[in-house]
Amino acid sequence: MTDKTRTLCSYIVLILTAVISVFPLIWMVIAATNSSVDVIAGKLTPGFKFIENYQNLLANQDIYRGLFNSFKYSIVQTVVSIVICSLAGYGFEVYHDKYKDALMGVILMSMMIPFVSMMVPLFRMFSAVNLLNTTIGFILPSLSTPFLIMLFRSSARSFPMEMIEAARIDGLGEFQIFVKMFVPTMKSTYAAAITVTFMNAWNNYIWPKVIMQDSSSQTMPMMISNLTSGYFTDYGMLMLAVFITTLPTAVLFLFMQKNFREGLTGSVKG
Amino acid sequence: MKKKIVSILLSVTMAGMLLAGCGSSAAPQAQAPAEGGDAPAAESAPADAAEADAAADAAADTGAAAGGDNTLTVWAWDQNFNIYSINEAAKIYQRENPDFKLEVEEVSWDDLQTKLGTILGAGNYDQLPDIMLMQDFAFRKYAMQYPDMFTDITNSGIDFSQFAAGKLSASTVDGKNLGIPFDNGAEIACYRSDLLEEAGYTVDDLTNISWTDFNRIGEDVLKKTGYSLFSTQAGSADIIMQMMQSAGASIWNDDGTPNIANNATLKTCMETYKMLFDSGVMATANSWDEYIATFTSGKTLGTINGCWILASVQSAEDQSGKWSMTNMPSLAGVNGATNYSNQGGSSWFITSNCKNVELASDFFAKTFAGSVELYETILPTAGALSTWTPAGDSDVYAQPSEFFGGQAIFKDITDYASKVPQWDMGVYYTEANTALATAVTNVVNGGNIDEELQTAEDTVNFDMGN
Amino acid sequence: MNSKRSGMGLNARRNFEGWLFLVPAVVLIVCMSLIPAVMAFVTSFTTGTGANTQWGGLSNYMRILKDKVFLQSIKNCFFYLIIQVPIMLVLALILASMLNNPKLKCKGILRTCIFLPCATSLVAYAIIFRTLFATDGLINLVLTSIGILNAPYNFLAHPLSAKIVIIIALIWRWTGYNMVFYLSGLQNIDYSVYEAARIDGASPFQIFTKITIPLLKPTILLTAIMSTNGTLQLFDESVNLTNGGPANASITMSHYIYNQTFQGVPKFGYTSAMSFLILFMVAVLAFIQMKVGDKRD
Known part of the structure; x- marks a missing residue:
């Protein structure tokens, strides 16, 4: 196979995959312009109900507040998570010993229990320390995740120890090495981590719904849940709402993926 | 230097986060703001x-x-x-x-x-x-x-x-x-009167009838028009429960234990369900949205459900004036059977x-x-x-509905509601409903009704035992 | 780690600083996950419903053995795990290595498109998947018109096909997600390594198995553990696509646990016991995966 045919094959496979991947999103956009009856009838052509759906949605849910809340919580959660977990992932790998490896195992286990079973104990704890109904209580359980720690731990493995040693000889402190060398080098890992953390934070909904007693703290996923719970569901309006909810993560990824550049770091370990 | 700014920003936030992290873990009580909650009650929260x-x-x-x-x-x-x-x-x-x-x-x-x-x-x-x-x-x-x-x-x-x-x-x-x-939630049956007419029937033919007669008419309508009379959501036992209530028959004994395996009325319900399914008079949909679509987009010519289904029926605005409403069919050969139920x-x-x-x-x-x-x-x-x-008694209830061709549907529903038999749903309603849904699915796929009901009773008994 | 020993004092200090890096994350996990988990573990030894509970010893764990629906859900989850996870991870690897070609144009758009499924709202994608696989849906239309099927097949109404629909949905939704981690892992490999290998006459397949996979090993391990965990705790697809049906043929463990906790009469002890069984199963699998994949060179 020549280089050209290989590239052509890649194009065909990738474009096909991309089309299959995007199809539901396009359908969502089309559905947002149709009436409820047409949406569930499977109509695939755009309609004229977009403005009506939009007005209905505004009348039904305070989506601007929902978007504001969602952005507020997701951004805070993403920033804090990334900082805490990249520090930990780096620490677990660069200073690894058998204790830290064992601790990593324990941390991994903490994600293996369905959250449903932890809700009642967690609720008791939060109530005991008066964190119910608070922003901190909202985001605290999902700040530190084994997944992110492990992601940064595995990316730190490809970070050359020689660079660290050299920096130490230059007199850089351990924390400075992390900030000045690891963070800029691991741009692509950070890009991936930011996207998925934002996405998870954006969709995070059941715990906040349980502890927040305040309708002004509703986020977009909560509002979508509200839209589907009535005797009558307006699917056109619903599709508009889910489309709006999907957009931020998609746009964020589009910006973040620019950091995936081939071999920028110029370094392979091993 | 973009990189420098980024790293400075990062280190600042990081330092802040470290402090916040320690703070919140060491003494969370100290900084818990009481945002909009009823603080006085929360303070005295014992575990x-x-x-x-x-x-x-x-x-x-x-x-x-x-x-x-x-x-x-x-x-x-x-x-x-x-x-x-x-x-x-x-x-x-x-x-x-x-x-x-x-x-x-x-x-x-x-x-x-x-x-x-x-x-x-x-x-x-x-x-x-x-x-x-x-x-x-x-x-x-x-x-x-x-x-x-x-x-x-x-x-x-x-x-x-x-x-x-x-x-x-x-x-x-x-x-x-x-x-x-x-x-x-009084049970209503809504039909497209224009399509019924095509097959030579009116809504009166479907009023105060039994499921057996309903099925007979339904088969004829299906043959002539290609439409099923109504639909249900597959994997749900709601219609079974509605049939049970229409006869005032409970799935619970007086002591609260399940009365499923040897319940003659329940068996009749299952047989009725299978009859309607096999004849095609009742269509099934895999999900709620598909179920709604069956009657709003003309796959079936009617629906039988609690009266709140009206909102979905009426969402098909182009069908205004073509619908009519009546009561549900009753179980044939069952003592106390009525044409009224609730969902x-x-x-x-x-x-x-x-x-x-x-x-x-x-x-x-x-x-x-x-x-x-x-x-x-x-x-x-x-x-x-x-x-x-x-x-x-209010006049508003007697208002004719344009969508239903001038029928005073709310008055009729109020009348149906007054005739719904009293019914005990029981503590374990959800569990029983789920178990019966499984039974119904297996029965239409060829399972034996007695065996499936026995399995359902075992499942409910298991759920009730701790 | 090949750090040179330059005096115990410095090493001890460095070790201490190493622990400092972990403190915020570890403290949070201990408070937010481990302590509630221990409390849930204690609960798993109590029996009863709602507020009326008493000590029950191991009876909840014995009860699991007699719970036909839960045993069915275990089978379902392992079916999903064994079929879906390998297909998805291999696909993700292939897509990622294709996208890592610097000669490719429009990479940004392609990457974003392939990533999109996991960001797509569950509500919307559940509706569209059900519509596609409905009796009068697109899939049936295609299959009958090219003659594979004689009559439309109700995919969601049959036990095996319902499970396969879930697997297809899972692959569709998560392949792009996993691809992102491979992509970001590949960025840490110098592209000149590939060029050199190609000049040496290595075939694309050899490059893939000899260079890409070994260098991505930590990332592959990560995605394998996460996918195992995600599949054994699968909830969304079971609830939204099939509602566990037909007759519990596609129900997952988490779905059943959720139903038993919040839909039916609550049995917190029993549901905690089932949750710990999930923990046990995932932990064993993750342990094996770590043993195989978490070695440092």
Whole structure:
């Protein structure tokens, strides 16, 4: 196979995959312009109900507040998570010993229990320390995740120890090495981590719904849940709402993926 | 230098986060802001469930005694129906009590179950709202497991005798009234009269008939027009439950044990279901949206469900004037069989955490249990049908519906509702419904009815044993 | 680690600083996950419903053995795990290595498109998948018109096909997600390594198995553990696509646990016991995966 045919094959496979991947999103956009009856009838052509759906949605849910809340919580959660977990992932790998490896195992286990079973104990704890109904209580359980720690731990493995040693000889402190060398080098890992953390934070909904007693703290996923719970569901309006909810993560990824550049770091370990 | 700025920013946030991380883990109490919650109650939150009950009771007592706060919090779902209705009620009540305020938190029913389940499981009754809406089928579960979560309002001045008896039983335990009945779920059957005519039938032919006759007509209609008469959602036993209630037959023995395996009426229901499925008179849909589409996009020419299905039927605006409504078919050869049943519906409850029980019960006494005007307002706009009998005499209920070709559907539904047999849904309704759904699925795929019912009973017994 | 020993004092200090990096994350996990988990573990030894509970010893764990629905859900989850996870991870690897070609144009758009499924709202994608696989849906239309099927097949109404629909949905939704981690892992490999290998006459397949996979090993391990965990705790697809049906043929463990906790009469002890069984199963699998994949060179 020549280089050209290989590239052509890649194009065909990738474009096909991309089309299959995007199809539901396009359908969502089309559905947002149709009436409820047409949406569930499977109509695939755009309609004229977009403005009506939009007005209905505004009348039904305070989506601007929902978007504001969602952005507020997701951004805070993403920033804090990334900082805490990249520090930990780096620490677990660069200073690894058998204790830290064992601790990593324990941390991994903490994600293996369905959250449903932890809700009642967690609720008791939060109530005991008066964190119910608070922003901190909202985001605290999902700040530190084994997944992110492990992601940064595995990316730190490809970070050359020689660079660290050299920096130490230059007199850089351990924390400075992390900030000045690891963070800029691991741009692509950070890009991936930011996207998925934002996405998870954006969709995070059941715990906040349980502890927040305040309708002004509703986020977009909560509002979508509200839209589907009535005797009558307006699917056109619903599709508009889910489309709006999907957009931020998609746009964020589009910006973040620019950091995936081939071999920028110029370094392979091993 | 972009990189430099980024790294400086990062290190600053990181330092901040380190501090915050340590702070929140070491002394979270110190910085917990009480955002919009009812702080006085939260402060005395004991972890122990038993203590919490006592505290919640105490809180309720003091709250009622103080009576200074005129704001009530509500959990409810459905902006266009429940939330709209209680807000209209608040408007009416505010005329006499201008200080009165309702704060509604919208919680979908599934989320409400999760939220309520967590709060009750943790014993934090102080996190309950003053008022909450609850599906009738779930009431007994909560009343049996957490009797302390409700306030007994039997002697609160609300006249319960004015509510339909069948509906009232869904919010009473041992003669104690724990809730205020709200919407009506009387069973209706809607058909496209234009399509029926094509096959040579009218809606009168489908009124007051048995399922057997229904099936016979249905087969003829299917042959002539290609339409099934109605549809159900596959993997749901709701239609079985509706048939059971139409004959007043329970799936529970008097002692609360399941009466499934050797229940002749239930067996008739299963046979009826299989007959309708095999003949194609009843179509099945895999999900709720597909189910709605069967009749709004013309795959079936009708639907049989609780009267709240009207909102979905009427969403097919282009079919206005082509529909008609009647009662459901009855079980053939069953004692006490009627053409009336119920599906869905919910009631309002005052929780034991209510700060001002007097105010809350007065609110209900003057609105949902005392205002014809309220029901006159919410019927045309939201289609919220009352179970409060005085409202049924209102002129608004006699208004003809254009969509249904001038039929006074609300009057008819009110009439159906009064004929629905009383029925005990039981504590383990959800479990039984799930088990029967499995049985029904297996039966239409060729399973033996007796064996499947036995399996269903075993499953329910297993769920009931701890 | 090949750090040179330059005095115990410095090493001890460095070790201390190493622990400092972990403190915020570890403290949070201990408070937010481990302590509640221990409390749930204690609960798993109590029996009863709602607020009426008593000590029950191991009876909840014995009960699991007799719970036909839960045993069915275990089978379902392992079916999903064994079929879906390998297909998805291999696909993700292939897509990622294709996208890592610097000669490719429009990479940004392609990457974003392939990532999109996991960001797509569950509500919307559940509706569209059900519509596609409905009796009168697109899939049936295609299959009958090219003659594979004689009559339309109700995919969601049959036990095996319902499970396969879930697997297809899972692959569709999560392949792009996993691809992102491979992509970001590949960025840490110098592209000149590939060029050199190609000049040496290595075939694309050899490059893939000899260079890409070994260098991505830590990332592959990560995604394998996460996918195992995600599949055994699968909830969304079971609830939204099939509602566990037909007759529990596609129900997952988490779905059943959720139903038993919040839909039916609550049995916190029993549901905690089932949750710990999930923990046990995932932990064993993750342990094996770590043993195989978490070695440092």
